[in-house]
Amino acid sequence: MTLSQRDLADVGVLIGCALRPKTRPGADSDYRTLLGRYRADVEFRNAVDSILDGLDAQVLSDSDLGLVLGVRRESVFAYHVSDLPNVGGVRERLLVGLVSVAIAAYAFPTPADFDDDRVRWVSVDEIERFVRDMCDQLKRTPEKTSREDESFEEAWRTYDRLSPGYKADKGKRKARRSSASSPYWVAHVLTWMVDQGLARPAPARGPEVFQLLERFRIQAGELAGNATYDLLAAIRRGDYPAEGAGA
Known part of the structure; x- marks a missing residue:
């Protein structure tokens, strides 16, 4: 199945949630739903991981507390x-x-x-x-x-x-x-x-x-x-x- 534009928008929403460290799936239903999809939908997961890779980032954990990201030194999201x-x-x-x-x-x-x-x-x-x-x-x-x-x-x-x-x-x-x-x-x-x-x-x-x-x-x-x-x-x-x- 090919991901639709809506699916790709959801990829962006999930990454955006992961980049807001105080956002938690337990308090955000959209985040909770998309996190569940990341775990269960291989195609969706691959799309998230691929976009993150292009941003020099990766998922370190997908626990119930949300996605925890790690970034390479050259990433635009790298902490300085x-x-x-x-x-x-x-x-x-x-x-x-x-x-x-x-x-x-x-x-x-x-x-x-x-x-x-x-x-x-x-x-x-x-x-x-x-x-x-x-x-x-x-x-x-x-x-x-x-x-x-x-x-x-x-x-x-x-x-x-x-x-x-x-x-x-x-x-x-x-x-x-x-x-x-x-x-x-x-x-x-x-x-x-x-x-x-x-x-x-x-x-x-x-x-x-x-x-x-x-x-x-x-x-x-x-x-x-x-x-x-x-x-x-x-x-x-x-x-x-x-x-x-x-x-």
Whole structure:
């Protein structure tokens, strides 16, 4: 059967829903219907996958929470760190990139964790301590870190120079987090993740606690094999430095 113009329009509607991270099939009947068709209708599924391929994207998951897409670096839909608000310079991009990978490594330190759908929570304080401890470990193994990617080394050294607590913005009377403090950047990334449907606030579990959603777990799985993720995950597991390294 050849797909009609109406069918192709439905393909576009489904892709559009998948590109809106806060849209859920449970709350959108059209999305729910088209997701069901994507699962059951091979021709329709192939059309969706082919169009996504032409856009340098692919379906990573088609769970009841909707289509989760992954995109290649060259895709028009590719996420760039500079897309975040208040992230314009190299320093800011390095910090956001480091914190983003740190959240993934903290919550999913082994490849098997990416297939485990149990609920995970993280807090600003937990991620801040994790990254801070990572910096301390890397400072103790300079001969090993010198072999790492230069941008990664610049990122963690930039983070290490930040204030670990509150620091008043210049000219402000009341102390509050500013971009000169590391918790500011952790909170900044987690708040952005909420906007992208990757996390949700969990105030009942404590101040600045966030629940990581399935969409983040699936997308974070694409980091497997990334050198920075592998190093941070090893630190999270307690496997860094490797036996005999740094001594």
